[in-house]
Every structure is written in C-alpha cells, then in structure tokens.
Amino acid sequence: MISLNGEKMPTNLPAEAKAKWIKVMEARSIEEKIKAIEEFLSSVPKHKGTERLREWATKRLAELREELEERRKKKSGSKVSFFIEKEGDIQIVVVGPPNTGKSSVVKRLTGARTIIAEYPFSTLTPVPGMMKHNDVYFQLIDTPALSQGSLQRKVIGLIRNADGVLIVLDATSDFTKDLETLISILRREGILLSKPKGRVVIDVQRTGKTGIRVTSMGKIVDGTIEDVRKLLESYRIFNAHVKIYGEVTLDDVEQSIFEATVYKPSVIFINKNDLRAPAPNDIEKIKRMLPSTPVIVGSAVTGLGLDKIAPTLYEVLEIIRVYTKAPNAPPAEKPIVLRKNATVREVAKSIHSEFLENFLYARVWGTSVKYPGERVGLDHVLHDGDIVEIHTKG
Ligand SMILES: Nc1nc2c(ncn2[C@@H]2O[C@H](COP(=O)(O)OP(=O)(O)OP(=O)(O)O)[C@@H](O)[C@H]2O)c(=O)[nH]1
Numbered sequence: 185m186i187s188l189n190g191e192k193m194p195t196n197l198p199a200e201a202k203a204k205w206i207k208v209m210e211a212r213s214i215e216e217k218i219k220a221i222e223e224f225l226s227s228v229p230k231h232k233g234t235e236r237l238r239e240w241a242t243k244r245l246a247e248l249r250e251e252l253e254e255r256r257k258k259k260s261g262s263k264v265s266f267f268i269e270k271e272g273d274i275q276i277v278v279v280g281p282p283n284t285g286k287s288s289v290v291k292r293l294t295g296a297r298t299i300i301a302e303y304p305f306s307t308l309t310p311v312p313g314m315m316k317h318n319d320v321y322f323q324l325i326d327t328p329a330l331s332q333g334s335l336q337r338k339v340i341g342l343i344r345n346a347d348g349v350l351i352v353l354d355a356t357s358d359f360t361k362d363l364e365t366l367i368s369i370l371r372r373e374g375i376l377l378s379k380p381k382g383r384v385v386i387d388v389q390r391t392g393k394t395g396i397r398v399t400s401m402g403k404i405v406d407g408t409i410e411d412v413r414k415l416l417e418s419y420r421i422f423n424a425h426v427k428i429y430g431e432v433t434l435d436d437v438e439q440s441i442f443e444a445t446v447y448k449p450s451v452i453f454i455n456k457n458d459l460r461a462p463a464p465n466d467i468e469k470i471k472r473m474l475p476s477t478p479v480i481v482g483s484a485v486t487g488l489g490l491d492k493i494a495p496t497l498y499e500v501l502e503i504i505r506v507y508t509k510a511p512n513a514p515p516a517e518k519p520i521v522l523r524k525n526a527t528v529r530e531v532a533k534s535i536h537s538e539f540l541e542n543f544l545y546a547r548v549w550g551t552s553v554k555y556p557g558e559r560v561g562l563d564h565v566l567h568d569g570d571i572v573e574i575h576t577k578g
C-alpha cells in the first residue's frame with residue numbers, strides 16, 4: 185500500500201511493473217524520465233486497485249512533458265518560457281493568491297524587474313531574482329497567482345523542483361481561507377507543506393555494486409532494516425542509499441519509491457499590514473493549519489518584516505554550510521550549501537564525481553568531529569560551518 189493525498193493506495197503491482205519503476209528512478213534527463221514513466225504505465229494492469237497510481241503517474245507525465253516543452257522554448261529563444269534555470273544555492277518559489285503582493289516582495293528582496301500592478305493576475309510568467317543571507321544565495325521566483333487555472337500546473341512544476349516555498353498572503357482579504365485553498369491545491373498534486381513525522385530519501389546508485397545501505401537518523405515504526413531491503417528488492421532496487429529521518433513506516437518507504445508526495449518547507453508572509461493588521465485569531469488558525477511553517481507579518485510597502493524572510497527561510501530549510509579545502513590551502517570562501525544531516529559523500533559528489541570514485545578519506549574541522557582535522561569516511565554526518573578536506577587516490 186502506498187498513501188497518496190492521505191488516502192491509502194493499494195499498489196499490489198505485478199513484479200514486471202515494479203521492476204519498471206527503477207528505470208524512472210534512474211532516469212537523469214527529463215526525456216529519459218518521460219520514456220520510463222510511459223513504459224511503467226504500459227506495464228501496470230488496469231484495474232480498480234491501480235487506478236489512483238495510474239492517475240498519479242499520468243499527471244506526473246503531463247507535468248514532465250510540459251516542462252520539456254518549456255525547456256525547448258527557452259532554448260529556441262522564445263520569451264514565454266516557464267523554465268527557470270536554478271541559480272544560487274537554494275531555489276524558493278513565491279506563491280499565493282492573486283494581488284497579494286508576491287511581485288512586490290520579490291522586487292524588494294532581490295531587485296528583480298518584475299511587474300507590480302494593482303489589478304490581479306498581473307504576473308504571467310515566472311521571474312527570478314537573487315537574495316543573499318549568511319553567504320547563502322537564495323533564488324526567489326515570482327510566479328503567477330496559483331489560482332489561475334491554466335498556469336497552475338506550471339507553477340506546481342516549479343514548486344516540485346524547488347527547495348522551498350514562500351507563501352504571500354494579503355491581510356486585507358480572507359487569508360485563512362486563501363491558505364486553506366492553496367494547501368488543498370498543492371496536496372492534490374502531492375506537495376505537502378506540513379512537515380511529516382518522518383522522511384525517507386532513496387538515492388539509487390547507477391554505478392557500482394554498493395548494495396542497499398540504510399542510514400537511519402530516526403526509526404522504522406513497523407519493521408526492520410531487513411524489511412526495507414526486502415521491499416526495495418521487490419522493486420528490483422539492489423544498489424541504493426536509503427536515508428531515514430524521524431519516524432517512518434514501511435508504507436512511507438514504499439511511497440518514497442514513487443515520490444508520490446514531497447514535502448516542501450515553507451514560510452508564510454502576511455503582507456499589507458500597513459492597510460490592516462491581521463487578527464491574532466486568524467494567525468493562530470494559520471499556525472494550526474501548518475504547524476511547522478513560520479508566519480511573518482509585514483508589508484512590502486513599508487518594508488516591515490521583510491528582513492525576517494531570509495533568516496526564517498534559512499531556518500526552516502535546515503541548511504548547513506560546508507567549506508571545502510585542498511590540502512595545505514585555506515578553506516574556500518564560498519560554502520557548499522547542503523541540507524542538515526548531509527554527509528561527506530554529498531560534499532565529494534558536489535565537487536566532482538571523481539572525488540567520490542577515488543575517495544580515500546576526509547579530514548574535518550568543526551563541531552561534527554571530536555578533534556580538529558579528524559579523519560572520517562564517506563558516511564560521516566557534517567555540521568554547519570564544518571571544513572572538509574578530501575583525500576583521493578592517485
Ligand atoms: N498598501 C500596500 N499595498 C501593497 C503591498 N504590497 C503590494 N501592494 C500593492 O498590491 C498590488 C498588487 O501587488 P503585486 O506585487 O503586483 O501583487 P502580486 O501578488 O504579484 O499580484 P499578481 O501577480 O497579479 O498575482 C499593487 O498595487 C501593490 O502596490 C503592501 O504591503 N501594502
């Protein structure tokens with residue numbers, strides 16, 4: 185069973201269909217992914233029990249085809265493209281109902297040249313801008329209002345690829361209801377704004393025979409690591425790194441194979457405080473709806489609250505900065521930005537795949553080690569501010 189949108193979705197897939205899914209996980213390019221999902225879908229038997237899964241995969245396929253189309257448009261120099269190349273360290277999509285001040289916020293924070301207008305639906309294509317905080321570059325993407333039907337799927341596609349979401353609400357309108365609508369639109373698409381109790385990340389390894397390694401930073405409520413291995417093997421996944429955060433069930437593990445739902449950390453900015461201060465009751469209501477999402481009250485006109493946005497995003501995204509260094513050289517000035525619980529493996533991978541392939545050991549300075557310059561392996565978990573020196577063969 186895998187759960188989608190909170191509903192249990194029985195998969196009971198035949199082995200052939202399960203084996204096809206690994207191709208989707210291994211796909212590097214969008215083209216590969218589209219082809220793999222098409223092949224997966226054609227191997228899924230059509231009956232009631234697989235209906236939701238087929239529906240979900242079909243939707244995903246449509247989204248990917250659209251993204252491919254947008255990328256092609258971008259390449260051919262067409263001005264109306266929805267594809268935004270990721271720049272900086274962290275990509276944040278700014279979303280909300282029409283006319284709440286999304287563009288005003290993005291403009292004030294990044295200087296991006298995006299259109300601000302008193303009429304709704306003034307933003308028609310995404311506009312990126314850059315904001316810096318603690319040496320970390322945040323790319324903010326201004327988007328068309330999420331309630332606009334035809335563009336909705338494209339904005340959802342942007343969110344799915346982003347690291348987090350900044351929700352801009354308008355204090356002068358019924359913003360609790362607006363948020364409710366937004367949450368349900370996203371949930372229908374498999375995007376969760378509430379932090380789940382636990383999280384499973386499966387990195388499928390395409391090269392080498394690493395076997396299935398499970399790193400648990402939490403616990404599996406209803407099974408063992410051996411059960412996880414068996415589950416993955418039933419999908420013919422034999423080489424993967426499974427990371428478990430918090431409390432998860434075997435269902436969650438199976439769900440993460442399909443990436444049926446993704447969690448996006450978010451921050452809420454209640455804008456236009458200069459016109460109307462939001463009622464404390466309503467703020468409480470919002471906090472109950474999304475307990476893990478910080479709420480900032482402010483105004484893009486007076487500037488109130490804007491300075492809190494970057495540090496709050498930094499916090500909810502659980503970012504760590506790691507400074508690499510070469511032997512006998514000072515650490516790099518620009519950090520590598522990773523997520524909490526990142527390991528030396530991710531650092532090695534982000535420098536160059538050769539660093540991973542020829543890895544011998546790393547020396548680390550910082551709070552994650554017992555003494556400065558301690559030697560560690562690939563699975564060593566790093567802390568914010570750590571300095572990492574990687575030693576390789578040859
Ligand atoms: N008084 C006041 N007006 C604001 C504030 N923020 C934005 N506005 C005004 O609200 C209107 C809409 O602002 P935009 O930034 O274009 O809003 P948007 O959410 O990008 O709108 P769409 O792209 O059309 O969905 C404009 O007239 C802004 O000047 C604010 O904090 N206070």
Ligand SMILES: [Mg+2]
Binds near residue numbers: 288
């Ligand atoms: Mg706008």
